[in-house]
Amino acid sequence: MNMEVLFLGTGASIPSRHRSPACVVVRSGRDMVMLDCGEGSQRQMMLSPWSFMRIKAILITHLHGDHVFGLPGLLQTMGLSGRTDPLILRGPAGFTHAVETMMDLFQGVRSYDLDIADVGDGETFAVGELGAECFATVHGVPSVGYALRAADRPGRFDPDAAAALGLEPVDFRRLQQGERVRGIDPAEVIGEPRPGMKVVYTGDTRPCGSLEEAARGADLLIHEATYSDAEAGLAEKYGHATAGQAAAAAAAAGCGHLALIHVSSRYDDGREAFLAEAQAVFPRTVMPDDLQLYRLGRDGFRPV
């Protein structure tokens, strides 16, 4: 099954006329997950084709303002809009305390339950049928990244093979449900289970082994790339990655596609050159704009 990725905020640290701070929404079937929630994310979502009321979980990578200052407003708006579905909230150490403190400071309407918790390296949880796993990142403050994986799907049924074995269409459904029929095992006519798609979101981080491990075999890696390779010193100093480093991680982890976000506004006038640095290392790299919706399938990762 395809997944869809909506880039609501692709800016870094300081928003600009053209870029809102960090916020990406991943959808797999009915399961919609928001990754980071920079200031203005609720209004960005109002400008998109998707409803913020469908979000099942908001996962925060770290407590720097450009990744979290949109959260109190969105929680408030969900309440004012009459949400009753519970909302999953996860973030690194200190996250639950920060959210509860803000709720105490600014009295808001809340018509729904929060399932809120701090998470760390290796922790797993479910968002509907999506499995989420946290991994450690390195950014100078408590921080995590998130790997999302859609549920595996059954293997493909081969009607020709089934017919050749003397089975008839009336038998097919029972076989597909895993039943043995007329001495034929389902495995004889059904292929290997098809693994669900995997999307990995880094948040802010310098290159690190835990990220590369978490990204292994991901169909899509959404990686921060604050600096160009010429500014590797700044990236190191501030706990960020360069375009080339993000691409190296995607290549080393054998990812299907790479999307760069959190690109500093200093590169607004040289985005093609910036992207080229990454593509030289990992060709299947894109650099989405705010409000672009992409579809991720076995056939590629493209704007819708």
Add this chain to the structure above:
Amino acid sequence: MNMEVLFLGTGASIPSRHRSPACVVVRSGRDMVMLDCGEGSQRQMMLSPWSFMRIKAILITHLHGDHVFGLPGLLQTMGLSGRTDPLILRGPAGFTHAVETMMDLFQGVRSYDLDIADVGDGETFAVGELGAECFATVHGVPSVGYALRAADRPGRFDPDAAAALGLEPVDFRRLQQGERVRGIDPAEVIGEPRPGMKVVYTGDTRPCGSLEEAARGADLLIHEATYSDAEAGLAEKYGHATAGQAAAAAAAAGCGHLALIHVSSRYDDGREAFLAEAQAVFPRTVMPDDLQLYRLGRDGFRPV
């Protein structure tokens, strides 16, 4: 001297595709004051002709999210942008605690000093050459409004009257500086001091006497009008005003002009009828859109 008013956010409670939450910027010469700071105000300002770096003071009316969730991001961005000028911050009881708590939760870059204080009814302070006075409002939580007044200017010098009295151009400057020349008192050739323009901003409130008192003789009253007159019951219940109530306050206080903001999105499809309710009571009423810049002069209040 004219004043200018930039409407950055004219929406109520929940932002919409077209309206950001509460934020208005008033400028008088070099003195720029932001009134309320809903989520996204920094980016709205980036879309305007004015720089957020020129703001001297941010005055918050109350701690509901739609009036304050843009503040932490703006403070952070000012720091990241290298601001060194001190910034005046005022808000109602609990404001200083809320801002300091947020700064502790979300480590930000701060390169400048904050002059921060809680304020209440009747308190005064200066923003450059602007005088500010707080007044009590009624909204169910600690809340204040703000009256801003530009400094008075000297009266107009009358060169014909001076010549008729036998004075020569060489004397004019000394007279204008208040000096008595050749037995002539400056008052004989200079008119009454011209009072500076006065702008009053209510924040959220139901109608109240302290507001009407504070608005007396204002050149411009910027009044919330969350509901139409048909919903006066909701306005009363939630501590808001209707269009007609805002207009009645402007009329009773003898204001020059009225600008309605914080209009509920439920009236997006009937804004002319909404405005007409106010204009029936107080004809010089406008209902600005986001990012509209108005000029306030003795000759009127009009979009630039």
